[in-house]
């Protein structure tokens with residue numbers, strides 16, 4: 152694959168990310184030469200769009216029509232973030248080479264002959280509204296070549312965080328958690344670990360009508376239930392070797408409900424879910440990178456002090472840090488990665504790592520809706 156030298160491509164990209172937490176859209180203005188974010192906007196989804204996107208994660212009536220309308224809604228939400236970002240950074244749209252737009256995952260079934268992954272986003276509408284090239288549908292080509300289509304961020308983590316000569320890992324704590332393994336010898340690994348925030352968010356929404364458990368404060372009022380934790384960790388998906396990825400297809404409240412016994416205190420369940428979020432990462436990290444020295448956390452879960460403390464306690468001898476300590480605030484990393492993937496597309500460089508996703512080879516990721 153011929154790659155263009157960086158100087159021939161414009162340097163500025165906008166990354167647009169909305170993850171499984173369904174908390175809204177993070178948009179960043181990203182300089183692909185400096186590998187630096189120069190502006191950030193977060194916008195929550197409207198309640199109606201959030202509810203519909205959540206509902207579309209499960210089979211229901213008239214899905215095609217509803218998915219098309221939701222894809223329009225996501226495009227409008229993304230376009231709004233783009234215009235806020237351009238204004239906040241005094242950037243004109245002609246300065247932006249492309250948008251790297253993730254879309255909203257509503258199905259992730261990458262395995263087998265009929266594997267697919269669906270991120271809702273009307274790319275044509277986004278191009279029409281922003282007048283900027285849109286690179287989207289960034290996961291499907293990897294799935295088409297036999298990969299998981301996820302995680303796509305490890306190559307970006309390698310480029311930005313390096314290793315410092317020791318084995319180090321980058322942990323993204325979104326709705327789902329994923330690890331990037333940056334080995335000192337140059338190998339890069341990565342895989343999804345399990346639920347980070349999606350079950351804790353769902354449980355506190357059901358019992359306390361809050362969207363998330365700030366700092367793990369509610370979990371801190373409960374105690375970890377060993378039998379429930381063991382039942383949750385017995386999920387066979389956790390024992391699968393990489394490459395692997397997951398989503399709300401597997402980890403939803405019905406999955407949790409099926410493992411609960413009568414009479415449990417809600418706060419004890421929350422404490423156990425936080426422990427599950429920590430354990431599924433730590434167990435996999437110890438197995439896959441025994442000599443890990445540094446763990447750099449990002450994503451909204453990195454703002455959960457109690458969860459971060461559990462990582463430090465469960466990983467003695469490992470320096471547990473956040474991406475902010477490396478110059479990239481925790482809520483900007485994923486969006487920056489998708490800006491970087493758009494840059495890979497524009498400069499005709501593969502965005503996937505076959506060793507991570509299991510794809511048959513390096514692939515150019517994304518579909519283009521020209522401005």
Ligand SMILES: Nc1ncnc2c1ncn2[C@@H]1O[C@H](COP(=O)(O)OP(=O)(O)O)[C@@H](O)[C@H]1O
Nearest residue numbers: 170171172325326348363365366450451454455
């Ligand atoms: N202060 C906080 N304390 C605990 N959890 C938080 C905090 N801030 C954000 N979160 C969690 O982070 C989630 C959003 O993280 P994000 O990285 O945007 O995930 P996604 O990529 O799935 O959208 C929220 O749903 C919430 O669960």
Ligand SMILES: [Mg+2]
Nearest residue numbers: 170172174175
């Ligand atoms: Mg988010």
